[in-house]
Amino acid sequence: MSNLIRVAIYEDNAGLREILASIIRDSDEFELSGEFAHCLDVVRNTKAFSPDVIIMDIDMPGRSGIEGVKELKAVFPEVEVIMNTVFDDDDRIFNALKAGATGYLLKKNSLANLLTAIKDVKNGGAPISPSIARKVLQMPFATGKGTDEQYNLTEREIEILKLLSKGLSYKMVANDINISLDTVRTYVKRIYEKLHVHSVTEAVHKVFIENKQ
Amino acid sequence: MSNLIRVAIYEDNAGLREILASIIRDSDEFELSGEFAHCLDVVRNTKAFSPDVIIMDIDMPGRSGIEGVKELKAVFPEVEVIMNTVFDDDDRIFNALKAGATGYLLKKNSLANLLTAIKDVKNGGAPISPSIARKVLQMPFATGKGTDEQYNLTEREIEILKLLSKGLSYKMVANDINISLDTVRTYVKRIYEKLHVHSVTEAVHKVFIENKQ
DNA sequence: GAGCTTGTCACATAATGATGTGATATTTTT
């Protein structure tokens, strides 16, 4: 029967590719639906072999796996991709995930976990090597830090800046928290002094955006 | 000898706590350095038993594991914490990780992976259940999406909004990209119409912040 | 207890922003 999970492999190293392919072949839950040395034809290949899950190397000749994922996902958003690579730098990880990869395994621990990982993605999970997960979680936007505390604004000042950042006018802020318009002005003035800025937008940028892009 | 990894357990369900404790006791790489039914005294306990890794439930009487982690990490930042819980909602996950937890295991798959997970954190990794990892990666700030494209602003409009978001005044923007002040005004007006907002700050919030918090 | 920070309010003025009404040339879409 054919409700085996169909797995395609993109890996330019022939030896490793063969190892990965045989792991898939020898399993009884998966079947191999293509093995390729580059991802130049990833869309065409996917059309032809319709895999459910793709194991994708990053460093391949002609076109990186990350670009491959990006193109693939634009056409086949439902196909799950697990990156399988030696790279563990923040940029590549981030770009791969942004491109649409669901999993990210380092080659050094992928062989043992490959089958589990494929099952994970089919079950709606995201198999990620623990060391990669740590990096993802340490990316500045994920920590939620680098935000409020660091400018030693008082709670009240932050409260007011948050309201302003949502687009409320001084008047609306004054109404919202029942203080006078002039008091709002005073707060804003103090905030400006502390942050060395001269407009709400600049203050908002400094406190809520700068470290998140 | 004593370079076993010291593991403490916080879990209010006595049965589960005993199971976890015995897994640790029976292993030959770890030793149990405390088991507790609540985390009210987490700092004191940690001072007394100095564990390397803590397995922490979230839902405990008196004080949630998340608050426990927050307090613990403020005093012992080097102690690794793995959340072990039934909850998989975005808020709890995010708050736990923000509080300083390194790993996040769902109880349903934690028993099998507990020992591996403890090793992972000691090796600098972040053991995260695949289904949790998926949720983390889908949080809007991690996708890098939800930003520009979605409001069908033109490139020029986005360019101007970006400059304004940094705190530049209309005048400065005009100077910066060599257009007239009135042209800036026109752009801003169009941006407002497209976004249905009435101030730079509100526009910035909608385009650059809203989905990132 | 003197000094500093914080939260609160008031008045005044100059600069900037928000909004309306046009207009023209170029590109893109239909």
Add this chain to the structure above:
DNA sequence: AAAAATATCACATCATTATGTGACAAGCTC
């Protein structure tokens, strides 16, 4: 080829912000 969208500029007016100066009570700090 006509219609719609985009990039550019101008003038006018009212509302809102930015900034200065000043004040006072409560709380914390040394």
